[in-house]
Amino acid sequence: MENNLNQLIALSHKFGQxxxxxxxxxxxxxxxxxxxxxxxxSGTSMANIDQDGFVCLDREKMKVVSQKKYSDNTASRxxxxxxxxxxxxxxTHGKRPSVEASMHEIIxxxxxxxxxxxxxxxxxxxxxxxxxxxxxxxxxxxxxRYIDPxxxxxxxxxxxxxxxxxxxNKEAKVIFLENHGVFxxxxxxxxxxxxxxxxxxxxxxxxxxLPGVDSARVSADLIALGNEIRANAGSGEQFIIADNSExxxxxxxxxxxxxxxxIPFTPDNIVYCKSNYLFLNxxxxxxxxxxxFVEKHDYPPKIIALKGKGIVAVEESIxxxxxxxxxxKDMMMVSYLTRFFGGPNPMTQEQIDFIDNWEVENYRRxxxxxx
Ligand SMILES: [Zn+2]
Numbered sequence: 001m002e003n004n005l006n007q008l009i010a011l012s013h014k015f016g017q018x019x020x021x022x023x024x025x026x027x028x029x030x031x032x033x034x035x036x037x038x039x040x041x042s043g044t045s046m047a048n049i050d051q052d053g054f055v056c057l058d059r060e061k062m063k064v065v066s067q068k069k070y071s072d073n074t075a076s077r078x079x080x081x082x083x084x085x086x087x088x089x090x091x092t093h094g095k096r097p098s099v100e101a102s103m104h105e106i107i108x109x110x111x112x113x114x115x116x117x118x119x120x121x122x123x124x125x126x127x128x129x130x131x132x133x134x135x136x137x138x139x140x141x142x143x144x145r146y147i148d149p150x151x152x153x154x155x156x157x158x159x160x161x162x163x164x165x166x167x168x169n170k171e172a173k174v175i176f177l178e179n180h181g182v183f184x185x186x187x188x189x190x191x192x193x194x195x196x197x198x199x200x201x202x203x204x205x206x207x208x209x210l211p212g213v214d215s216a217r218v219s220a221d222l223i224a225l226g227n228e229i230r231a232n233a234g235s236g237e238q239f240i241i242a243d244n245s246e247x248x249x250x251x252x253x254x255x256x257x258x259x260x261x262x263i264p265f266t267p268d269n270i271v272y273c274k275s276n277y278l279f280l281n282x283x284x285x286x287x288x289x290x291x292x293f294v295e296k297h298d299y300p301p302k303i304i305a306l307k308g309k310g311i312v313a314v315e316e317s318i319x320x321x322x323x324x325x326x327x328x329k330d331m332m333m334v335s336y337l338t339r340f341f342g343g344p345n346p347m348t349q350e351q352i353d354f355i356d357n358w359e360v361e362n363y364r365r366x367x368x369x370x371x
Contacts, residue, residue, distance in 0.1 A: 122337025
């Protein structure tokens, strides 16, 4: 067991430290025996995870989640599922399992690595993603259409795995989730790496040269915009990260081009960058545009684009500003990659609203707990 967990830790470091697989502590990994499962704790990041970063769960007790009938109300249902999962915790360090833990449990392989790879999302966030996956990978993989995250997604994945099992008399090793990412499962960590390498090699054949992501020394215009944002900020400090890499310049060339990155592709995009972003023709428009943005959306923009100059991320700490920038740059790259797979297919307003409401609910719950 010890040895297996150490292998999982090494694999988690490898994927967790590579921003083309996960950003901002996203993704999760697990190892299981017949009766126990170790899964990444929520709030930990795979990049530097150690044994304490995993929660050990009783698999028998986790099966309740598959069998029980839960409330129809989303917020109460998610709370009930969470409570049932907590009943299954065997670890004593007090950490909670990742929300995606139930999905790991129903995958019948010892090792599971779930990530949000940029290249894979270039397909999964493109039009007709299912048709492309079918064409490229055939029926060896499982494809799950976009479903609101949480219990309903878990149920959909469960059904898809059962159908695969019935049709092919074996277990699926690859599960693609539309507008989200991929689960890869196998008997060994080496095989997981090999499967990921193969997915990448196959998809890369369809992709031509990509725009650069390294930001040069930022221009005086972006610095001026940063100063203007701080001047408009009112109370509370604002931390700003500016970027004028090739990809940022490509999507800020004009307002129509920016529309290709103006709607989120995945729930994670919303969690970190929110679902609306501000485009400015000139820095001097900031104050006026900021007012109407806040009036319309009820929050200040975390991403502001300046025509022809690049992008700035605005947050309350330098660390979170960097995360917002990393997530948005990944989102731009995903949008660019969709060009090779049929064009962008962002989330619908209804899907976005679900995440926005969920965020509000989570926040409320957090606040009510801490007060
Ligand atoms: Zn995920």
